[in-house]
Amino acid sequence: MTTSYLHLTPDFDLSARNTLALKARSRWGAMLKTVDQVPALFALAAERGLPLRILGGGSNVVLSAEFDGITAVVATRGRSVVEQTEEHVLVEAAAGETWHDFVVWAVEQGFGGIENLAGIPGTVGAAPVQNIGAYGAEVADVFDSLTAFDTVEKVFKTFSSAECAFAYRDSVFKHQAGRYVVLSLRLRLLRPWKPNLRFAGLAELVDSPGLDPRTVMDRVLYLRGSKLPDWRVTPNAGSFFQNPIVPPEEAAPIVAAIPAAPNFPQADGRTKLSAGWLIEQSGLKGFRMGRAGISERHALVVVNLGGADASDIAALAGHVKATVKARFGIALHEEPVFL
Numbered sequence: 001m002t003t004s005y006l007h008l009t010p011d012f013d014l015s016a017r018n019t020l021a022l023k024a025r026s027r028w029g030a031m032l033k034t035v036d037q038v039p040a041l042f043a044l045a046a047e048r049g050l051p052l053r054i055l056g057g058g059s060n061v062v063l064s065a066e067f068d069g070i071t072a073v074v075a076t077r078g079r080s081v082v083e084q085t086e087e088h089v090l091v092e093a094a095a096g097e098t099w100h101d102f103v104v105w106a107v108e109q110g111f112g113g114i115e116n117l118a119g120i121p122g123t124v125g126a127a128p129v130q131n132i133g134a135y136g137a138e139v140a141d142v143f144d145s146l147t148a149f150d151t152v153e154k155v156f157k158t159f160s161s162a163e164c165a166f167a168y169r170d171s172v173f174k175h176q177a178g179r180y181v182v183l184s185l186r187l188r189l190l191r192p193w194k195p196n197l198r199f200a201g202l203a204e205l206v207d208s209p210g211l212d213p214r215t216v217m218d219r220v221l222y223l224r225g226s227k228l229p230d231w232r233v234t235p236n237a238g239s240f241f242q243n244p245i246v247p248p249e250e251a252a253p254i255v256a257a258i259p260a261a262p263n264f265p266q267a268d269g270r271t272k273l274s275a276g277w278l279i280e281q282s283g284l285k286g287f288r289m290g291r292a293g294i295s296e297r298h299a300l301v302v303v304n305l306g307g308a309d310a311s312d313i314a315a316l317a318g319h320v321k322a323t324v325k326a327r328f329g330i331a332l333h334e335e336p337v338f339l
Contacts, residue, residue: 018058095125112193
């Protein structure tokens with residue numbers, strides 16, 4: 001397999017390639033613009049004995065200050081309508097496409113189904129890994145299939161929904177981190193379109209005349225903007241902690257002591273709690289620790305106050321987890337991956 005067409009950039013600066021704007025550099029960097037470059041790059045890394053990591057939009061990662069290997073940025077492009085029937089529209093996007101742009105493109109085509117997921121930073125390839133979700137919807141709801149490169153078997157594979165093992169902010173790709181590189185994603189958007197207005201702030205649209213996906217998308221973007229700091233202005237990685245889903249015996253004492261505590265019974269008998277509420281009730285909203293802090297606008301958001309690196313974020317996250325554990329007995333887990 002030839003690898004001569006792969007260009008490696010030495011001393012690759014990643015400070016502008018992560019939404020936390022962390023100071024980060026990689027010994028080598030590469031831009032993956034075609035699918036066939038992926039197996040070629042893994043072969044090259046193995047040949048040179050270099051560790052290799054894959055980066056999308058940098059929206060759900062905490063990058064180490066220095067990486068002594070190759071950091072490859074997925075930069076493939078392409079969006080298309082694969083199939084249209086009376087029952088559904090099948091759309092496809094390359095992994096390097098910006099997720100929000102993909103949502104806007106679908107809405108502009110008149111296709112509904114992912115408008116509730118507008119405004120989420122990152123790339124299409126990262127969306128199924130995290131099973132991204134917001135405003136009562138998640139990628140798994142409309143997932144059809146995806147293509148990925150298996151770095152162990154060195155083959156391209158197609159995954160069905162069942163094979164992805166989707167769960168709350170989870171998938172097989174998180175449990176086998178580093179094994180698969182997502183290359184493209186297909187979503188099945190149902191017809192006729194039915195708006196998902198279950199989330200607070202969207203329900204009031206139910207009687208809106210001429211309700212369409214764009215109206216819902218615009219409301220979602222308004223709600224996000226009113227609650228969450230813009231990463232382009234205040235560097236952040238969005239929701240930093242997962243909402244904990246705990247056994248009833250762990251949730252009961254909290255709800256008994258504070259009846260207003262947000263709690264959501266799950267189908268399996270467990271209870272989902274609000275990580276943001278737990279953090280705020282622990283007195284940490286707006287808390288600062290060195291060059292990192294908790295947003296004053298939303299307790300679930302960790303922000304870079306200027307010049308932070310991965311160690312600053314890790315120290316703050318550890319403090320938050322320890323404080324919430326001591327206050328409520330609940331263990332929090334980060335959403336972003338530390339690389």
